[in-house]
Amino acid sequence: MTSKVKAKNPIIPLDYPDVDVIRVDDTYYMISTTMYFMPGCEILRSYDLVNWEHATYVYDKLDSTPAQRLEDDLHIYGQGMWAASLRYHNGTFYVVFAANDTRKTYVFTANDVEGPWEKREIEGFYHDASLFFDDDNRTYLVYGNREVWLTELETDLSKPKENGRHQILVSESEADNPNLSYEGAHFYKVNGTYYLFLIRSLPDRWMRVQSCFIANSLDETFSGQDVLVDDRDYCGQGVAQGGVVDTPEGDWYAILFQDSGAVGRMPILVPVEWRDGDFPIFGDDGKIPVHFHTESTHSDYPYEPLVGSDDFKKQYPKYYGLAPKWQFNHEPDPSGFSVNTEEGYVQISTTKVTDQLLQATNTLTQRMQFPNSSAEVTVDATNLNDGDIAGFCALQGAYGFVGITKETGNYYLVMRTKPLTDLTMQSFTPNNSEEKEWERIPIDNPNVTLKIDADFWQMKDIVRFYFQQDGEFTQIGPEHQVAFKLDHFTGCRFGLFCYSTKKEGGSAQFSQFKY
Known part of the structure; x- marks a missing residue:
C-alpha cells in the first residue's frame, strides 16, 4: 500500500x-x-x-x-x-x-x-x-x-x-x-x-x-x-x-x-x-x-533519526558499541575508549600526547543540523591529569570549544578557538592560526554540563559556547565563526574530546548528551 x-x-x-x-x-x-x-x-x-x-x-x-x-x-x-x-x-x-x-x-x-x-x-x-x-x-x-x-x-x-x-x-x-x-x-x-x-x-x-x-x-x-x-x-x-x-x-x-x-x-x-x-x-x-x-512504499513507517540525544544506556553490538549516529574523528584507539551502559556514560582516555584538539584520538562526533543546532553534554573531568583538556567542541578546521583543563591540581573552565585566517572555501591550505584562549574560569567541581549553539541560516555560521551554573546556562567567551573549507571538506560537527598535553593516561566521562 x-x-x-x-x-x-x-x-x-x-x-x-x-x-x-x-x-x-x-x-x-x-x-x-x-x-x-x-x-x-x-x-x-x-x-x-x-x-x-x-x-x-x-x-x-x-x-x-x-x-x-x-x-x-x-x-x-x-x-x-x-x-x-x-x-x-x-x-x-x-x-x-x-x-x-x-x-x-x-x-x-x-x-x-x-x-x-x-x-x-x-x-x-x-x-x-x-x-x-x-x-x-x-x-x-x-x-x-x-x-x-x-x-x-x-x-x-x-x-x-x-x-x-x-x-x-x-x-x-x-x-x-x-x-x-x-x-x-x-x-x-x-x-x-x-x-x-x-x-x-x-x-x-x-x-x-x-x-x-x-x-x-x-x-x-x-x-x-x-x-x-x-x-x-x-x-x-x-x-x-x-x-x-x-x-x-x-x-x-x-x-x-x-x-x-x-x-x-x-x-x-x-x-x-x-x-x-x-x-x-x-x-x-x-x-x-x-x-x-x-x-x-511503506506507509506510516517509523524512521530512526540520523542525529539525536543519547544517554549511553543502550547496548549496540556493532560500531564500537555506539548508536550509528556517532562517528569517531579518524580511526579510534580501542584502548582509550569504553561505554558504560549501566551508569550511562562514554569514557575517553588519552593514549598520546599532543598540543592540539585536531590530533585528539577517539573524538566522538555527530553532524550539526541546518538551520540551527543546539546540544549539551555533561563532562566529568575528575580523572584528568595535569595538562589534560576535555570538553565539547564545534569540530571543523576553524574549530572552537568549551572544556575543562587541569593545571597544578586545579580545574578551570576554558573557551578556545582556532580563528579563521581565510574565508575562501576553495582553499586546501590548513588553518595554521594559533589557538586562542578567550576566557578561563576557576571551578571547584570538575563535573559540568556544557552546551553549544550554532546558527547556520543564510550561512551566518556562528557558534556560541556555554556552561551550566545554578541551573542556568552562561555563555563563555565570544561567539565564533566556523567555515566549510577544503582543508577538512566536511560540515561542522559536535565533538566530545579529551587529550593530554603532558602525559597520557588521563580520562573524562561524558553523559546525558542532549541534542
Missing part, C-alpha cells in the same frame, strides 16, 4: 554530500562521502525518498594507516573516502570509491546491505568513479576530472580489462572553464540510451551546476548541456552531483547536494522527467519546485 509524502528540501538537513542512490524492490538506498570519519561509508535507507534512516556502515576502519589513526602529527583531514558509487547487480550490492590519502580504489561487495561486506581493490586510482554494468555483461568505471574517462574492467573488477574499452567521454579545457570542471560521474542506461551526469561550476563564477551528456552507443560522441542551474534562492549556491532513481510507479527523481556553508552539503530531491532520446528535464523546466510529493 502506497501513500503520498510531501517533499521538503533539503530532505536531510545534515552534511551528506556526493550522494548516490539506488532502489532494490521497494527500498531506496543512498550512500554519501564520509571522508575521515569512522566507521565510514554510510548507507541510508528510505521507502519514500524523503525520509531517511541509517542502514549500515560499509567498514569500521579502512587500512589503519598511521594517518588514519592520527599517529604522531599525521592525519587525513580533507581526504579519506570520496564520492562512492552504489550499485545492486544480480543479487549483490557493490560500493566503489577512491580514498585520497591511500590513492587506492576499493570495491566492497555484500549479499545483504547490512553486510558483511568484503573488501577488495581495483588496480588504479579513479576519481569520483561510477560503476556501470552494461546489458552485454561488460563492466565499466566512468571517472575523472576535466577529462572524464570510461574504462572497461575485468569480470572480477580487479583491474582494467586487457585490450578493453578505454576512452574519454567528455573533456573541458582550463581555458574554457577556470573553475571546477566536469567530475562527479554518474552513468546510466535508460531505455537504450546512455546518460552521463556530471557536476561542474559555471565558467564565469563559482556556482555548481548539473550537466548531462547522452549517446545511443559507446561508439558515438556524447553530446551534452547543463540541465540544472538553480540555487533554490539560497545564497547563490547551486545544486548538483548525485544519482537518479526510479520508483515502482515509474517516476524518476535525482538526489543532488547543495553547499550550505559551515553546516556542510545537504541532499536535495528533484523530480526528473525523461523524453525519449532527449535530455532529461530536472524539476520544472530546470528549476527545483518548492512543493511536490512522492509515493511511500
Whole structure:
C-alpha cells in the first residue's frame, strides 16, 4: 500500500554530500562521502525518498594507516573516502570509491546491505568513479576530472580489462572553464540510451551546476548541456552531483547536494522527467519546485533519526558499541575508549600526547543540523591529569570549544578557538592560526554540563559556547565563526574530546548528551 509524502528540501538537513542512490524492490538506498570519519561509508535507507534512516556502515576502519589513526602529527583531514558509487547487480550490492590519502580504489561487495561486506581493490586510482554494468555483461568505471574517462574492467573488477574499452567521454579545457570542471560521474542506461551526469561550476563564477551528456552507443560522441542551474534562492549556491532513481510507479527523481556553508552539503530531491532520446528535464523546466510529493512504499513507517540525544544506556553490538549516529574523528584507539551502559556514560582516555584538539584520538562526533543546532553534554573531568583538556567542541578546521583543563591540581573552565585566517572555501591550505584562549574560569567541581549553539541560516555560521551554573546556562567567551573549507571538506560537527598535553593516561566521562 502506497501513500503520498510531501517533499521538503533539503530532505536531510545534515552534511551528506556526493550522494548516490539506488532502489532494490521497494527500498531506496543512498550512500554519501564520509571522508575521515569512522566507521565510514554510510548507507541510508528510505521507502519514500524523503525520509531517511541509517542502514549500515560499509567498514569500521579502512587500512589503519598511521594517518588514519592520527599517529604522531599525521592525519587525513580533507581526504579519506570520496564520492562512492552504489550499485545492486544480480543479487549483490557493490560500493566503489577512491580514498585520497591511500590513492587506492576499493570495491566492497555484500549479499545483504547490512553486510558483511568484503573488501577488495581495483588496480588504479579513479576519481569520483561510477560503476556501470552494461546489458552485454561488460563492466565499466566512468571517472575523472576535466577529462572524464570510461574504462572497461575485468569480470572480477580487479583491474582494467586487457585490450578493453578505454576512452574519454567528455573533456573541458582550463581555458574554457577556470573553475571546477566536469567530475562527479554518474552513468546510466535508460531505455537504450546512455546518460552521463556530471557536476561542474559555471565558467564565469563559482556556482555548481548539473550537466548531462547522452549517446545511443559507446561508439558515438556524447553530446551534452547543463540541465540544472538553480540555487533554490539560497545564497547563490547551486545544486548538483548525485544519482537518479526510479520508483515502482515509474517516476524518476535525482538526489543532488547543495553547499550550505559551515553546516556542510545537504541532499536535495528533484523530480526528473525523461523524453525519449532527449535530455532529461530536472524539476520544472530546470528549476527545483518548492512543493511536490512522492509515493511511500511503506506507509506510516517509523524512521530512526540520523542525529539525536543519547544517554549511553543502550547496548549496540556493532560500531564500537555506539548508536550509528556517532562517528569517531579518524580511526579510534580501542584502548582509550569504553561505554558504560549501566551508569550511562562514554569514557575517553588519552593514549598520546599532543598540543592540539585536531590530533585528539577517539573524538566522538555527530553532524550539526541546518538551520540551527543546539546540544549539551555533561563532562566529568575528575580523572584528568595535569595538562589534560576535555570538553565539547564545534569540530571543523576553524574549530572552537568549551572544556575543562587541569593545571597544578586545579580545574578551570576554558573557551578556545582556532580563528579563521581565510574565508575562501576553495582553499586546501590548513588553518595554521594559533589557538586562542578567550576566557578561563576557576571551578571547584570538575563535573559540568556544557552546551553549544550554532546558527547556520543564510550561512551566518556562528557558534556560541556555554556552561551550566545554578541551573542556568552562561555563555563563555565570544561567539565564533566556523567555515566549510577544503582543508577538512566536511560540515561542522559536535565533538566530545579529551587529550593530554603532558602525559597520557588521563580520562573524562561524558553523559546525558542532549541534542
